[in-house]
Amino acid sequence: xxxFFHFFVYFYISFCLLNLESANSQDTINRKEFIKIGGExxxxxxxxxxxxxxxxxxxxxxxxxxxxxxxxxIFENLTFFIQLQxxxxxxxxxxxxxxxxxxxxxxxxxxxxxxxxxxxxxQVGRFEVLYSNGRLFGNNNWSFIxxxxxxxxxxxxxxxxxxxxxxxxxxxxxxxxxxxxPQSYPYPSNPDTSHNIYGIWANLxxxxxxxxxxxxxxDLNRKESDNINPDIARWTIGFNYxxxxxxxxxxxxxxxxxxxxxATQFATVGHKEISAWMLLLKLQYSIGALSIVGxxxxxxxxxxxxxxxxxxxxxxxxxxHQFWGYMDxxxxxxxxxxxxxxxxxxLTLIYQQKESPFNARFDAHYxxxxxxxxxxxxxxxxELDITLLYKLYKELSIEFGSCVFFPGDLMKQIWKVNGHNxxxxxxxxxxxxxxxx
Numbered sequence: 033x034x035x036f037f038h039f040f041v042y043f044y045i046s047f048c049l050l051n052l053e054s055a056n057s058q059d060t061i062n063r064k065e066f067i068k069i070g071g072e073x074x075x076x077x078x079x080x081x082x083x084x085x086x087x088x089x090x091x092x093x094x095x096x097x098x099x100x101x102x103x104x105x106i107f108e109n110l111t112f113f114i115q116l117q118x119x120x121x122x123x124x125x126x127x128x129x130x131x132x133x134x135x136x137x138x139x140x141x142x143x144x145x146x147x148x149x150x151x152x153x154x155q156v157g158r159f160e161v162l163y164s165n166g167r168l169f170g171n172n173n174w175s176f177i178x179x180x181x182x183x184x185x186x187x188x189x190x191x192x193x194x195x196x197x198x199x200x201x202x203x204x205x206x207x208x209x210x211x212x213x214p215q216s217y218p219y220p221s222n223p224d225t226s227h228n229i230y231g232i233w234a235n236l237x238x239x240x241x242x243x244x245x246x247x248x249x250x251d252l253n254r255k256e257s258d259n260i261n262p263d264i265a266r267w268t269i270g271f272n273y274x275x276x277x278x279x280x281x282x283x284x285x286x287x288x289x290x291x292x293x294x295a296t297q298f299a300t301v302g303h304k305e306i307s308a309w310m311l312l313l314k315l316q317y318s319i320g321a322l323s324i325v326g327x328x329x330x331x332x333x334x335x336x337x338x339x340x341x342x343x344x345x346x347x348x349x350x351x352x353h354q355f356w357g358y359m360d361x362x363x364x365x366x367x368x369x370x371x372x373x374x375x376x377x378x379l380t381l382i383y384q385q386k387e388s389p390f391n392a393r394f395d396a397h398y399x400x401x402x403x404x405x406x407x408x409x410x411x412x413x414x415e416l417d418i419t420l421l422y423k424l425y426k427e428l429s430i431e432f433g434s435c436v437f438f439p440g441d442l443m444k445q446i447w448k449v450n451g452h453n454x455x456x457x458x459x460x461x462x463x464x465x466x467x468x469x
Contacts, residue, residue, distance in 0.1 A: 072099040074176065076464035082359055084439050084447050084454035094122040095176040099138060109146050115139040119177045138180055145189075155185045161200065161349070163233050164245050164272045167285050167312055170351025179349065181229075194235045202227035202253075225255040227264070229349075245272035257294045261303050266291040266346070270310075279319060285312035293342050297334055297371050298406075304342035308332045312355075321388075325380035329355055331365065333373020333402035343403070344371045357397050358417040358435045359460050361443075369412070370446055373402030389423040401442055411440030427469050434461045 074097040081090035101115035117138035125132055141157030160171040160180045172179040183200035205225045209216050231249025238244070253264035270287030289308040297304060309332045316325040334343040344366065352363045356376055362368040378397040384390075399412035419433040437458045439447065447454040 068103040068105075070101045070103070071467075071469050072101075073097070073467040074173075074464065076176070076462050079459075079461040082361070082437070082458045082460050084437075084444070084456050084458045085452070086456045090459070096120055096122065097176040097178070101139070109144055111143045113139060113141055113143070117178070121176075138178060151189045153187045153189060155187075156183075158182045159185070161185075161198070163247070164235075165274070165283060165285070166351035166354055167272075167310075168247075168268070168270070168287065168347055169349050170354065172351055172353070174351075174353040183229075192237050196233045196235075198229070198231055198233070198249075200229040202229055223254075223256065225253075227251075227253040227255075241276040243272075243274045246270075247272075251291075258303060261292060261294070263294040264291075266293060266306055279317055281316045281318075283312065283314040286310070287345070289345055293346075295342065295366075295371075297342065297344075298336050298339040300339040302340070304334075304340060306342040308343050308345035310345045310347065321383055321385045323380075323382040323384070325382065327376070327378045327380065329374075329376040329378075330402060331374045333369060334371045335403050336372075336406045344373055357395070357399075357415045357437075358419070358433055359415055359437050359458070361415075361437070362399075368446070369401050370405065372405060372410075372442075374412075375400045375402050391421040393417075393419045393421075399440075399443075405442055405445065407445070409440075409442040409445060412443045413438050413440035428465070428467050431464045431466065432462070433464075435459065 075094065076096075077092070077094045079090050079092055081088075096119070098118045099115055101113065103111060103113045105111045115138045117136050118134050119136070120132065120134055137158055139157075139159050141155055141159045143153065143155040145153040147153060158180055160178070161169045162171050163169040170179070181200040181202070183198060185196060185198040187194060187196040203226065206222065207218075229249055229251050231247065233245065233247040233249075236244040236246070248267065248269040251264050251266040251268070253262055255263045257263055266289055268287055268289045270285065272286075273282075273284040275282050287310050289306050291306045292303050293306055294303050295301075311328070311330045313328045314325060315327075316323055318324075331345040331347065332343050333345075334341065346366070352365075353360055356362040356365075356374065357378075362374055365374055368374075376397055376399055378395055380396075381394045383392040395415075395417040397415040397417075399415065401410045401412060404410045415435065415437045417433065417435040419431060421429055421431045423429045439455055439458070444453065444455045
C-alpha cells in the first residue's frame, strides 16, 4: 500500500503545481486551462527456456510496467510533462506486506516551441530519445523499464527539415555538494568519471514519402581505466533513407564509427582504435492484407587476428528487440557475439486486414557473425518468431508470441559454461497486455 500512496502523493503534487494560476494575470484567457492525464500499462507473462539446455526447467515470470503522466500546455508554446513509472516482476517484494520503493521518474521535462517567434524549440529535463527507426536511438519500450536520458535538446523545425542538437547525460558519479563549505569539497579533487553523449541529427523531407537523416554524435565516458585516456571516445556518423513507392517501401541505414575504446577483447585488455560500420537494408512489398519484408542488418565485428583493433560496431542505445530477434540473444552484442559482430538476414511476413483488430507476424532470422572466431566458426543459428496481436479496444491490446532458436556451432561455443554443452534448441513464449490512455 505504501508504494501506491507514494505514487498518489507524487502525482497529486504534480497535479497541484500544474494548476497554479496567477489570480491577477491579464493573459489567462490565452492559456489552455486543461491538463492532459494519461497512463500506460504493460503486463507480460513469460515462459523462458533460452539456455540451450533440455536438462533444465524453463523459467516462468511476469513483469509489469505502469506509467502515469500529466501534461500542461500554457500559451500553446510552453509545455510541462511529467511521467511516473513503477517497474517490477511479480513477487519481487518476497513478502505481501513489503515494498521495494520503486516509483521513478521516467520522463519529466519542460519544452518550448516557436522561441522568439522563430522555428526554434528546446526541451530540457528527462525524456525519451527516438530518432528515425530506432536503429541507433530507441526508447526500448519492450523492456519493462524503458530508456530515457537526462539532458537538453535544441531544435530548429521548418516544414521540410528539422535539425536537432542534443547533450545527454548517460551517467554521473560526482557527489552532490548542497552547501558551499570548503571542507565539503574533496582534496585532492576526485576525477570526473561522467559519461555524456553529444550530437546533431538532421531530418530532411524534400518530397512526400521520402525522408533523409544525416547525423553525428560523440560518446564520451571520462573514466580513465589506464589513467591516461577516456574509456570511451567514440564518434558515430551516418545517413538514413526511408522511401515509399506505391506498394513498395524501403529503408536504408548506414553508419561509421571511429575513435577509441577501453575494452577486454579476445583476452587483451586496453585501448583499441575504432574503425567499425553498420548497414541496414529493408525492402517491403505490400499487396492487400499481406506484407513481405526482406531485411539485411550487418554490424561489423573485430578480427581475433587483430585484437588491438576495434572493428566491432556498438549501438548501445538502439531498439535492439525490434531488429535482432524476439529472443534477445544479441541485446548485449559484445557478449552475444564475442565482439565478432553480427550479420542478420531475415524475412518478415505481416498479415493485417484493413480495419481489422487482428494482426499476425512471422519473422525468420538467419544469424552469422561478421568475423570468424579463432576456430574459424561463424554460424550462430536461425531464429523463428511468430506474434499474434488482437486489439480489444483502440487503447487495449493482447499479444502472444512464441519463438525458437536452433544454435549453430559458434553459438554453442559462446554459450558453453563450465564444460556443460548447451546445444539444444531454445524457446521463449509470452502473453502480454498493453494499455495506453
